[in-house]
Amino acid sequence: MSTYIRGPVCGTDNCRSRLWRIINGHRTCQYGHVMEGDVEFNDDDEEFSAMGVVTRRLNLTTNATGNFQSSQAFSQTQVLSQHDDEKRLLGAPARELFLKCFQYILRKQCSWLIEEQGFPMEFSKTVKIIWMSYLNHIELDTSTAGNDANEMVNTPSQTLDEIHRTPNGGRMGLSMLSTLAFHYLACVHLGVPAHTNDFIRWISSLEMPYFRAAECLPTEWQKKLPNYYTQILEGSSVPRNAQLHHKIASVALQVKFSEHFHDTxxxxxxxxxxxxxxxxxxxxxxxxxxxxxxxxxxxxxxxxxxxxxxxxxxxxxxxxxxxxxxxxxxxxxxxxxxxxxxxxxxxxxxxxxxARLTQDTASRNRELGHLAQRPSQLPVAWTQDQASAYLDWLESDFLPKYDHFTNSHIPLDHKIARRKLYNIIPLRTAAKLEPxxxxxxxxxxxxxxxxxxxxxxxxxxxxxxxxxxxxxxxxxxxxxxxxxxxxxxxxxxxxxxxxxxxxxxxxxxxxxxxxx
Known part of the structure; x- marks a missing residue:
């Protein structure tokens, strides 16, 4: 007879028992109630059995909340997760989905700039026009590559699909840095006094959607988007060494900005x-x-x-x-x-x-942008107040967003277990700084x-x-x-x-x- 194992509440005839043991292959509570429909047998022959006796063993596991879970149900969960990975798109459908995701992130960023920074309502339409011009540039390069591929189809060392993808380089020249270039060119056309230092400050302080932007996509798109496209939407690092200026100049040439827009x-x-x-x-x-x-x-x-x-x-x-x-x-x-x-x-x-890193949010975000340009240097010259202001930013702005990103896709029972763990030592909520x-x-x-x-x-x-x-x-x-x-x-x-x-x-x- 096995020992008792703590598990879920029995519930039979209002039984409140949580102690279970295995009797003849059935899960039975301490008061004799049998849980139906939860029996699993292992009919494998054991090597150490000299007389050829076949044992029947019940395999039970528990999930994150302490409830019983059979090994068969756990294996079925793994199979379902493998099927989800197999649903990821490849080839042309994957590139089309990537463009949809990129456009979705552009729209999210435009909404933030209009709502939080007071940009005009025409800003979103201008970004859309520049984005459509860039798509026309990609389509033109693709059609040119297709004509060249028809002429070189007899080349044994290069397939038709490889020739078709060569001009766009797989990524189609797009990255999260391209989103800042689109917004900047729209500001130039509309005369909005926003410059490259403003965009760098907004993304460095995690105010503008930029880093880990794939987390704001619909769940169905995240499941189908390949990993190499998801990495593009992660945002990499803060632009330095004139990377943003290079990207702006490149996009301006591709969309023929000086011909169709106000470029001064x-x-x-x-x-x-x-x-x-x-x-x-x-x-x-x-x-x-x-x-x-x-x-x-x-x-x-x-x-x-x-x-x-x-x-x-x-x-x-x-x-x-x-x-x-x-x-x-x-x-x-x-x-x-x-x-x-x-x-x-x-x-x-x-x-x-x-006058650095004070309680003023504007000066603090400016200093965060400066720190992002010097990742190898530690702020050893900070005073106690400056270090406290930086830690306040970590606690009030960075950690909540990071926790939201990391906890958005974990199972429900894991969230319940984590909440119970955090409730053991409750933390006092810190007052958020006024922007x-x-x-x-x-x-x-x-x-x-x-x-x-x-x-x-x-x-x-x-x-x-x-x-x-x-x-x-x-x-x-x-x-x-x-x-x-x-x-x-x-x-x-x-x-x-x-x-x-x-x-x-x-x-x-x-x-x-x-x-x-």
Whole structure:
């Protein structure tokens, strides 16, 4: 006679027993009630039986909630899961489903931008038109590949399907980075003042749907989509080394953006954004526009379009060009004018270093974007308040979304078991930080406080000359701007340095032409 095993409630004649044992192959509770329809026998001959006796053994297992589960039911569950894997599409149907999933994610991102960031309602239609233009480009390449395949059908080393897939490379040139390129080009056409640094900040802080975007797809699509397409929708990492700028230029060429859309970016809003982000005096806006007039006939710069994976001259990208002009104006003004004394510059450096990762959501998300550009560097220079703000973000924003992604497809009994486990030690719910947009009073008050704190050092009397120290301080200010703006726009410091050097040469050449 076997020992008792704890299991589900018996329920026969209101019996509350949870103790079961096996009697003659039947599962029987401690009060003698037999559970019907749950008997399983193992008729395999045992090798150690010398007399040829056949034993009949009942195989029982328990699930995550503690209920009994026969091995036959468990094997049937495994077979069903294998059938689900066999339902995944392949070939042309899989590519068609991938395009539908990609379009679904684009629509989700457009809804978030319209609802959360106040984008106009026409933004979604503009993104749709650009997306349709890209689909026409893919279809044109496919038809061209089909004609070439008919001519080369006798080639033994390449099949017809391989030739058909070669121009699109399997992925059709699409990635999650392409979604940001579509949104950016739509902003350029509509004149929405959203730039690459805004999109990088939104995806770095997990506000905009980007990473693990496949989780928001319908369940039926997730079951049918192949794994290599699902990996594309995972989002990889935050764009760096001008990857986003390269993708924007590539998409602009493929959809012939300059022929069908408004392709110029006004420099004024971006220069104003650079002034507010860095906290420098407003007159640097005028200095930068003056340099821009030396190089450009108008105050707008066209979007670059090319088909290469990188550009050797990063100053040709419109946003990097404007950022290089801003850094050049700051460097030259500080070197040749004494209106800003050393105390002011040192106060700006100290304030810029301490005004990071505060309780303000906008500045915190900006710092998260900077950290994403430097994954190998640990934030060892953080204060206790800054580290607490980062941990608050992990607890209030990152962990709930990560838990939602990981728990969306687990079985119900596993969810029940996990909830019981978490209830053993209940955690106090942390208060979520209020979002602060660049137009909110929180951001404006923080910016005004920054200006007041640094401007108070401007009137400080400089009693002792610092002729030898001033070039060093100016170089520190320039390096600080290069480092911050490179992380802000998703480029490397080397790329931004090359852009600044090229812009300085062009400005000097323009000044010489005017002098002659």
């Amino acid at each position: 970016i006004p420099a004024g809003p971006l220069i104003l954004k650079l002034v507010t982000l860095t906290g420098l005096p407003p007159e640097f806006y005028l200095y930068t526009t003056t340099l821009l007039e030396l190089l450009e006939d108008q105050s707008c710069i066209a979007v670059l379009a090319h088909d290469s994976t990188h550009v050797a001259r990063p100053h040709l990208y419109p946003e990097l060009r404007i950022a290089a002009l801003f850094i050049t104006s700051v460097d030259w003004v500080l070197q040749h004018q004494d209106d800003y004394n050393i105390e002011y510059l040192l106060a700006w450096l100290r304030r810029e270093n301490t 602060a947009h660049p137009t909110s009073p929180t951001f404006i008050n923080a910016l005004q406080e920054f200006y007041f704190t640094t401007a108070s050092s401007l009137s400080t009397a400089d009693e002792t000359p610092h002729a030898a120290a001033r070039p060093t301080v100016v170089a520190k200010v320039k390096n600080k701007l290069m480092k911050d703006l490179a992380a802000e726009f998703g480029v490397s410091s080397h790329q931004l340095t090359n852009a600044v050097n090229a812009i300085q040469k062009q400005c000097l050449a323009a000044v010489r032409r005017q002098a002659t």
